Amino acid sequence: MRFLVGIEGIISDDWDYSIHAQRGQLEETTVWGGEIWGDRYDQAKDAVFAADGSIVCRDADARAAGCVPLNLLGENQASQAALDWVSTSAGQTAKTTQTSAGLVVTGALFDLPAGYVSAAFSADYRKEESETKPDQALVDGTIFGNTAVPMTGEYDVTEFAAEFSIPLLSDMFLAHDLGIDLAYRWMDYSTAGSDDAWKIGLNWAPIEDLRIRATRSKSVRAPNIGELFDPGGQTFESFTDVCDLINVELGPNDNRKANCQAAGLPQGWNPTESWYQSNHPGTNAGNPDLKAETSNDYTVGMVYTPNYLEGFSITVDYWSFAIEDAISSIGVGTAVRYCYDSASLDNLYCDLFTRDAGTGDIVDFVQKPVNSASFDVKGVDIESQYDIPTDSFGDFRVHVIATYLEQWEHNPTGFAEDLQVDVGEYTDPRWKAMFSFGWNLDALNLEARANYRHAAVASNDWQPENNNYNDIPSSTVWDFTGSYDFTDTLSMRFGVKNAFDLAPPRNPYVYDGAGYYDTTGRAFFLGANYKI
DSSP states (O other): OEEEEEEEESSSSSSEEEEEEEEEEEEEEEEEEEEBBHHHHHHHHHHOOOTTOEEESHHHHHHHHHHOOOOOOSSSOOHHHHHHHHHHEEEEEEEEEEEEEEEEEEEEEEETEEEEEEEEEEEEEEEEEEEEEEEEHHHHHOOOTTOOOOOEEEEEEEEEEEEEEEEEEEEEEEEEEEEEEEEEEEEEEETTTEEEEEEEEEEEEEEEEEEEEEEEEEEEEEEOOHHOOOOOOOEEEEEOOTTTGGGGGGGGSSSHHHHHHHHOTTTOOOTTTTTTOEEEEEOOOOOTTHHHHHHHEEEEEEEOOOOOOOOOOEEEEEEEEEEEEEEEEHHHHHHHHHHHSSSOOOSGGGGGEEEETTTOOOOEEEEEEEEEEEEEEEEEEEEEEEEEESSSSOOEEEEEEEEEEEEEEEEEESSSGOEEEEBBBTTTSSEEEEEEEEETTTTTEEEEEEEEEEOOSSSTOOOTTTSSEEEEEEEEEEEEEEESSSSSSEEEEEESSTTTTOOOSSSSSGEEEEEEEESSSEEEEEEEEEEH
């Protein structure tokens, strides 16, 4: 359900305005069948012989309530009555609400020799609300092996922005046009606090056929409701305590030993014997103290559309994004390690677990997202298209999109030893490309498309003693598709995917289900669309 109202108007010959307000709400109900009552399951499987030789539930109160013995020994041995006694369904309702309002004023500030300086000013307000209400049985934990916690969260943000487009030169030698674009946005989140984003852009066309562009900008992403307010639930983990007698000596420097002793754990300390023999309870949850992620961005590119080759264009863009304070979920094992490997105990990791004051054992922890990660990615995007119309043989089109990945580095914790260099691995190959050749004649459209992934490796950290299948060859998969429009309302689509039935490279990593390679093989399809 969504309501939107807007007003547009003219302030003067050079200035207009628009005002909008909207409210939208999405409600969802989810029901899971095949759930089991935990207490009824325990009652039904605990069966005994009655005086008359029949098998009944041991618990008299359960028998009075209708308990039916559940036979677990063998397939299809349980009676339908027993299954009905222990079975149930469970569900939850979720509601997301967005309310927003905004004002935009656009116009021309003044005239320069190369043209008008245009501007846009805006003010926006947005409120996001979300709540999830599971059935009470899930909250109480009476459903076997399944619990849930209600979630309620909201935040609002107020933003003010200004944008300017400034023409500097026009119709001059080596300056068909030259201009600068400036933008600034200030935002105040009720959760993450205030921040700003900005952009400086240069657009230069030395000749009519060639345009060169460059931008330098700062971007911001505030944490969402789930990252902030997820109530989470109980979890159990097994992990190493780096302050024990052996591991305290294995730190990358002296910080570990000093911090363990500063935390009150004497030299030679060990957890209790039972601690290492069990999994430990903790919680997965959101983090209301998250702050916004920031990205420093650079792009430089060109667009070439030659007049002498009508229908042809090529675009090349170099891009670089350096993201700081990225939100990353930290496991308890990582939190314990970096709590004590840091320069002091005053760090975000030490707040994620609790020790018993007497034994020193870690007795509680929370796994939640924190602002600890960083990304540094660079690459080049290339796109070219050539449209070739003919008078008698239809229209042809050639389209190429390619990406060269120069760098992809990710550090989830901020510690140097956790830096992950992924470029060149099968998840992030150096080159990815798509080539298509299309033809349409009247109502018939045909296309041949090739998807290419460059040769890669399974892991950049591979060592010969690991295995003998680190190298992954390149892969090119061809699809042939088409469509035919019978009328304005009826059309048919058809084709074959992976037309040459190319198998993925023979490497276990490419079958991980992530969709990087086609593991289905040749597949035909036929369908129709009808518009009412």
